Amino acid sequence: MEAFRNPIILGFVAAYMLLTVLVGIWALRKTKSTQDFFMAGRDLGIMVTGFAVFSSLLSGFGFVGGPALVYKMGMSSVWMFVCVIMGFNLSFFLLAKRLRLFAEIGNPISLPDVVRLRYDNAFTQGLMALAIILGVLGYLATQILAMSIVLQEILNASSFIEYISIGYCMLISCSILVFYSITGGIVASVYTDLVQGAIMIFGAILIFFSVLNLFEGGFQEISQIIGQDDAGAIGPWGTLGTMGSLSWLFVFMMGGAGQPHVITKMMMYKNISDAKYILPTSIIGYFFSALLWLSIGLAMRALVISGMHSELSNADMAASVYLQYYTNPILAGLVFAGLFAAIMSTADAFLNIGTAAIMHDLPNAIGIKIKNDLFWARVVTFILTVIAALFARYSGDLVAILGAFGWGTFAAAIVPVVVIGFNWKRATPLAANVCIITSLLINFSVKILDIKVPYAIDIGAISLITSMLLFVSISLLSKKPFINKNVEAAMDL
């Protein structure tokens, strides 16, 4: 079987891609309006929503960047997913019901739409759309780049292709992504998320057991090898130190509720009581998928330290090297498909909210009404993919800057305005506007000027604290806001 390793891996990836195309064709028949395209007709079931929530959250970063961080700094990055249940609790206690209730008022099709409804302010909608577009561009470009690099590695390792450039790999992966996103909109996105989530869970569980059997003593031996080299690395704070790890805990615990591609899904489920089952579904899915993050990172660090594997030239290769050399070909094929699934599930979610922000929210904020909106939604989806691909290909470091900028900016802009503001009647539009502008300014200036924060405190934590403080204090200092009767009814329930 080892002789057919690369054809097997390629076969799994091709089968996965074919499956997403078929889902796209199936979803085309279900997408008849912009409500269907962006909100899936608010008709989703428990499993589909639960899987869509967790698989959108766990992007390619979880499958590529996560193991790389464990390889580099030991247990520090584990704080990013140890706090995930705290994050899900915050999202569900504060948002799952509230967003679903708001979705009943005036048929909103995006998060900025609901923000406008809540604050009765077009400028706030425009600012929220702008923050989403900037974040989406970086995130989407990063996902496209990751997808193309992995595809290039797989194709170049196969015997029947001599060399394929990154540009062609980008073309292949973007074509599939754009096909099912255009044909089926969010319907295709959430149903592919279901498939993608299942592949991610299954692959991650198998990888966990493969790592368990890699060393005779299992994880204990791995811990001993890493600990003997550098005790701090296997300690609870890793090598980033206590403050750095704690600031990650804060940003991911609070910021999970501020990721627009995730919380938008909370407006799409059918029955309100489904929320109580969507929460455990998302937690279980995320927990199993995150096993890969920890397992591969620790395994590769222990393999390199013990001299069983040569040094990696790039930490981001930890996952692909482990799959190539330490798993059987079928498992490698399955997990490579899972890797594509993780990347695509996040990319399609970003594509959807980015399209809504460009095609619907920005024009709405300046008073322009678009006719034939379903057609334009499909056109904008295509254009956005092309721009993100070109951006990924030619903008150099800017992709990394915008990619890293995404999580913290979304957290700082959305947690106060949406998570707090949708549950607190005293919140004012002025506070919301100041908060969004502050989050953009802090995150952009720190990334562009490459400012180093002492104690390795994450800048996302600082911008989140600042924007929350400004939001609450400005709201309390300004005049009590006007709230629409329907919105007030939704907030009182």
Add this chain to the structure above:
Amino acid sequence: MKLKVDAFLLVGLIFLTLVVLYFLITTPEVSYYQTLHSEFNGLMISGRTANDHSSYSFIFCFGMIWVYLGSLLLSTRHLIKQKRKNIQIVMTCFCLVYLCLLGLLIFSKDLNLQSFYFGFPRSTAVMLYLIGFSPLSLSYIYIRYFETLIITEASFKSFQNFIKSQDK
């Protein structure tokens, strides 16, 4: 006395901001060291936090959990007095337990590489299993008491009808 959640959250945020400002103003080098691992292509990082930094870390944690609790309590504002009080007590107790677990990690100085629990040193096992899974207790409350604390299907239907009647 009725707890003013917004005031509670605001004070928590001011506290956390002051703590972070203090960290940014003071000299960091005395308590935190980070170097590149001398081997393995310089990709692996070594670093440690000095023990005298523990109390600062705990104060940061305290502020962080305060803000989290303040945000979480906002979800109880729509409840009637008795229900609100009960769930607020539960949420506060949970956050205190979570803070204690974080404190346990921050103040436990030695990393014992002789005793392992489920494959990891004791303090790492506390982080992975206790800190990681203890929030499931809050998730359980959300699921078990959904109709009492969050919403019933009937009130959702009447809300839908109310919105429809407004649209006409």
